[in-house]
Amino acid sequence: MTSELSGKCACGNVRYEIRSEPLVTQACHCSDCQRTTGSAFVIHTIVCEEDFQITGETRMGIGPTGSGAGCELHSCVSCGVIVWVRYRYHKVPVIAVRAGTLENPDAVAPQAHIFTSRKLPWVSLPADVPSFAEGVDRSQVWSQESIERYESLPSID
Numbered sequence: 001m002t003s004e005l006s007g008k009c010a011c012g013n014v015r016y017e018i019r020s021e022p023l024v025t026q027a028c029h030c031s032d033c034q035r036t037t038g039s040a041f042v043i044h045t046i047v048c049e050e051d052f053q054i055t056g057e058t059r060m061g062i063g064p065t066g067s068g069a070g071c072e073l074h075s076c077v078s079c080g081v082i083v084w085v086r087y088r089y090h091k092v093p094v095i096a097v098r099a100g101t102l103e104n105p106d107a108v109a110p111q112a113h114i115f116t117s118r119k120l121p122w123v124s125l126p127a128d129v130p131s132f133a134e135g136v137d138r139s140q141v142w143s144q145e146s147i148e149r150y151e152s153l154p155s156i157d
C-alpha cells in the first residue's frame with residue numbers, strides 16, 4: 001500500500017487504499033458526526049465503493065442521520081475506530097471514508113462545510129470554502145467530472 005490515499009485504523013488491523021480520485025471531500029458539522037467522532041466535525045472523503053480496497057476485520061453499526069435513512073458505521077473489531085460510513089440516502093455505491101484515518105490526512109481538504117447550523121461556536125470556517133447551513137448543493141461544489149461519475153454509477157435498489 002503505497003498510494004498517497006491509503007489509511008488505517010488506530011491499531012493497524014484495518015488498512016485500506018483508495019484507488020481513484022475521490023468524488024469530493026467535505027467537513028460535516030452535524031450533531032450525529034460530532035457524536036460518532038467525539039469531536040467538532042468529521043472530514044468525509046466520498047469515493048466510489050469499487051475503488052475502495054480494505055483488509056482487516058470490521059463490524060457494522062447503524063447510526064442515525066438527519067435524512068432519516070440512517071447510515072452504516074464500519075469500524076475495526078479490535079480498536080473500534082470507524083473507518084468508513086455508508087449513507088443510505090445514496091442510491092449508488094459510494095462510501096464516505098473518514099479522512100482523519102488517512103496515512104496523510106493533508107492529502108485531502110474539505111471542499112465544503114455542511115450542516116454548519118450545528119457548528120460549534122468556536123470553530124472558524126475558511127472564507128474561501130463554501131459552507132451550507134444544511135446539506136451540500138452538489139452543483140456548487142463537485143467537479144463536473146465527479147458529478148458525471150456519480151450519475152453513471154449503477155443504482156443500488
Ligand SMILES: [Zn+2]
Pocket residue numbers: 009010011012013014076077078079080081
Ligand atoms: Zn484497529
Ligand SMILES: [Zn+2]
Pocket residue numbers: 028029030031032033034115
Ligand atoms: Zn454529519
